[in-house]
Amino acid sequence: MKQILITILSLIILGCELEDNLTIKACQGITNEGEIKINEEVIFTNCSENASFYMWNFGDGNVSTLKVPSHIYLEADTYIIELAVQNTVFEDLNGDGLINTDDIVRRGSDISSMLITIASE
Numbered sequence: 417m418k419q420i421l422i423t424i425l426s427l428i429i430l431g432c433e434l435e436d437n438l439t440i441k442a443c444q445g446i447t448n449e450g451e452i453k454i455n456e457e458v459i460f461t462n463c464s465e466n467a468s469f470y471m472w473n474f475g476d477g478n479v480s481t482l483k484v485p486s487h488i489y490l491e492a493d494t495y496i497i498e499l500a501v502q503n504t505v506f507e508d509l510n511g512d513g514l515i516n517t518d519d520i521v522r523r524g525s526d527i528s529s530m531l532i533t534i535a536s537e
Contacts, residue, residue: 442528467501492536
């Protein structure tokens with residue numbers, strides 16, 4: 417009986433260690449085809465690996481923590497979209513009252529960036 421208990425406990429510990437060592441990878445895209453115009457919904461895709469928490473920055477002052485968000489841009493411009501992913505809740509690690517890139521880098525997250533151009537109507 418002791419041998420079975422030790423074997424089960426060993427498997428649980430090894431399983432936890434393997435899960436903790438998974439590499440986090442941020443990956444993103446959009447489903448929209450062709451030119452995207454202001455006031456048109458942009459639907460993002462999330463192909464990230466081994467992540468549980470997501471922080472999207474849409475480049476226009478708006479953010480989302482949804483896994484697969486959508487967003488509407490109100491001005492024509494080129495925007496940098498950033499997706500930060502990690503396995504722990506995002507926290508204010510530097511004490512400035514905000515969740516920002518400095519906090520994300522300190523946590524060991526992965527960040528993916530892409531450009532999106534929004535055309536006028």
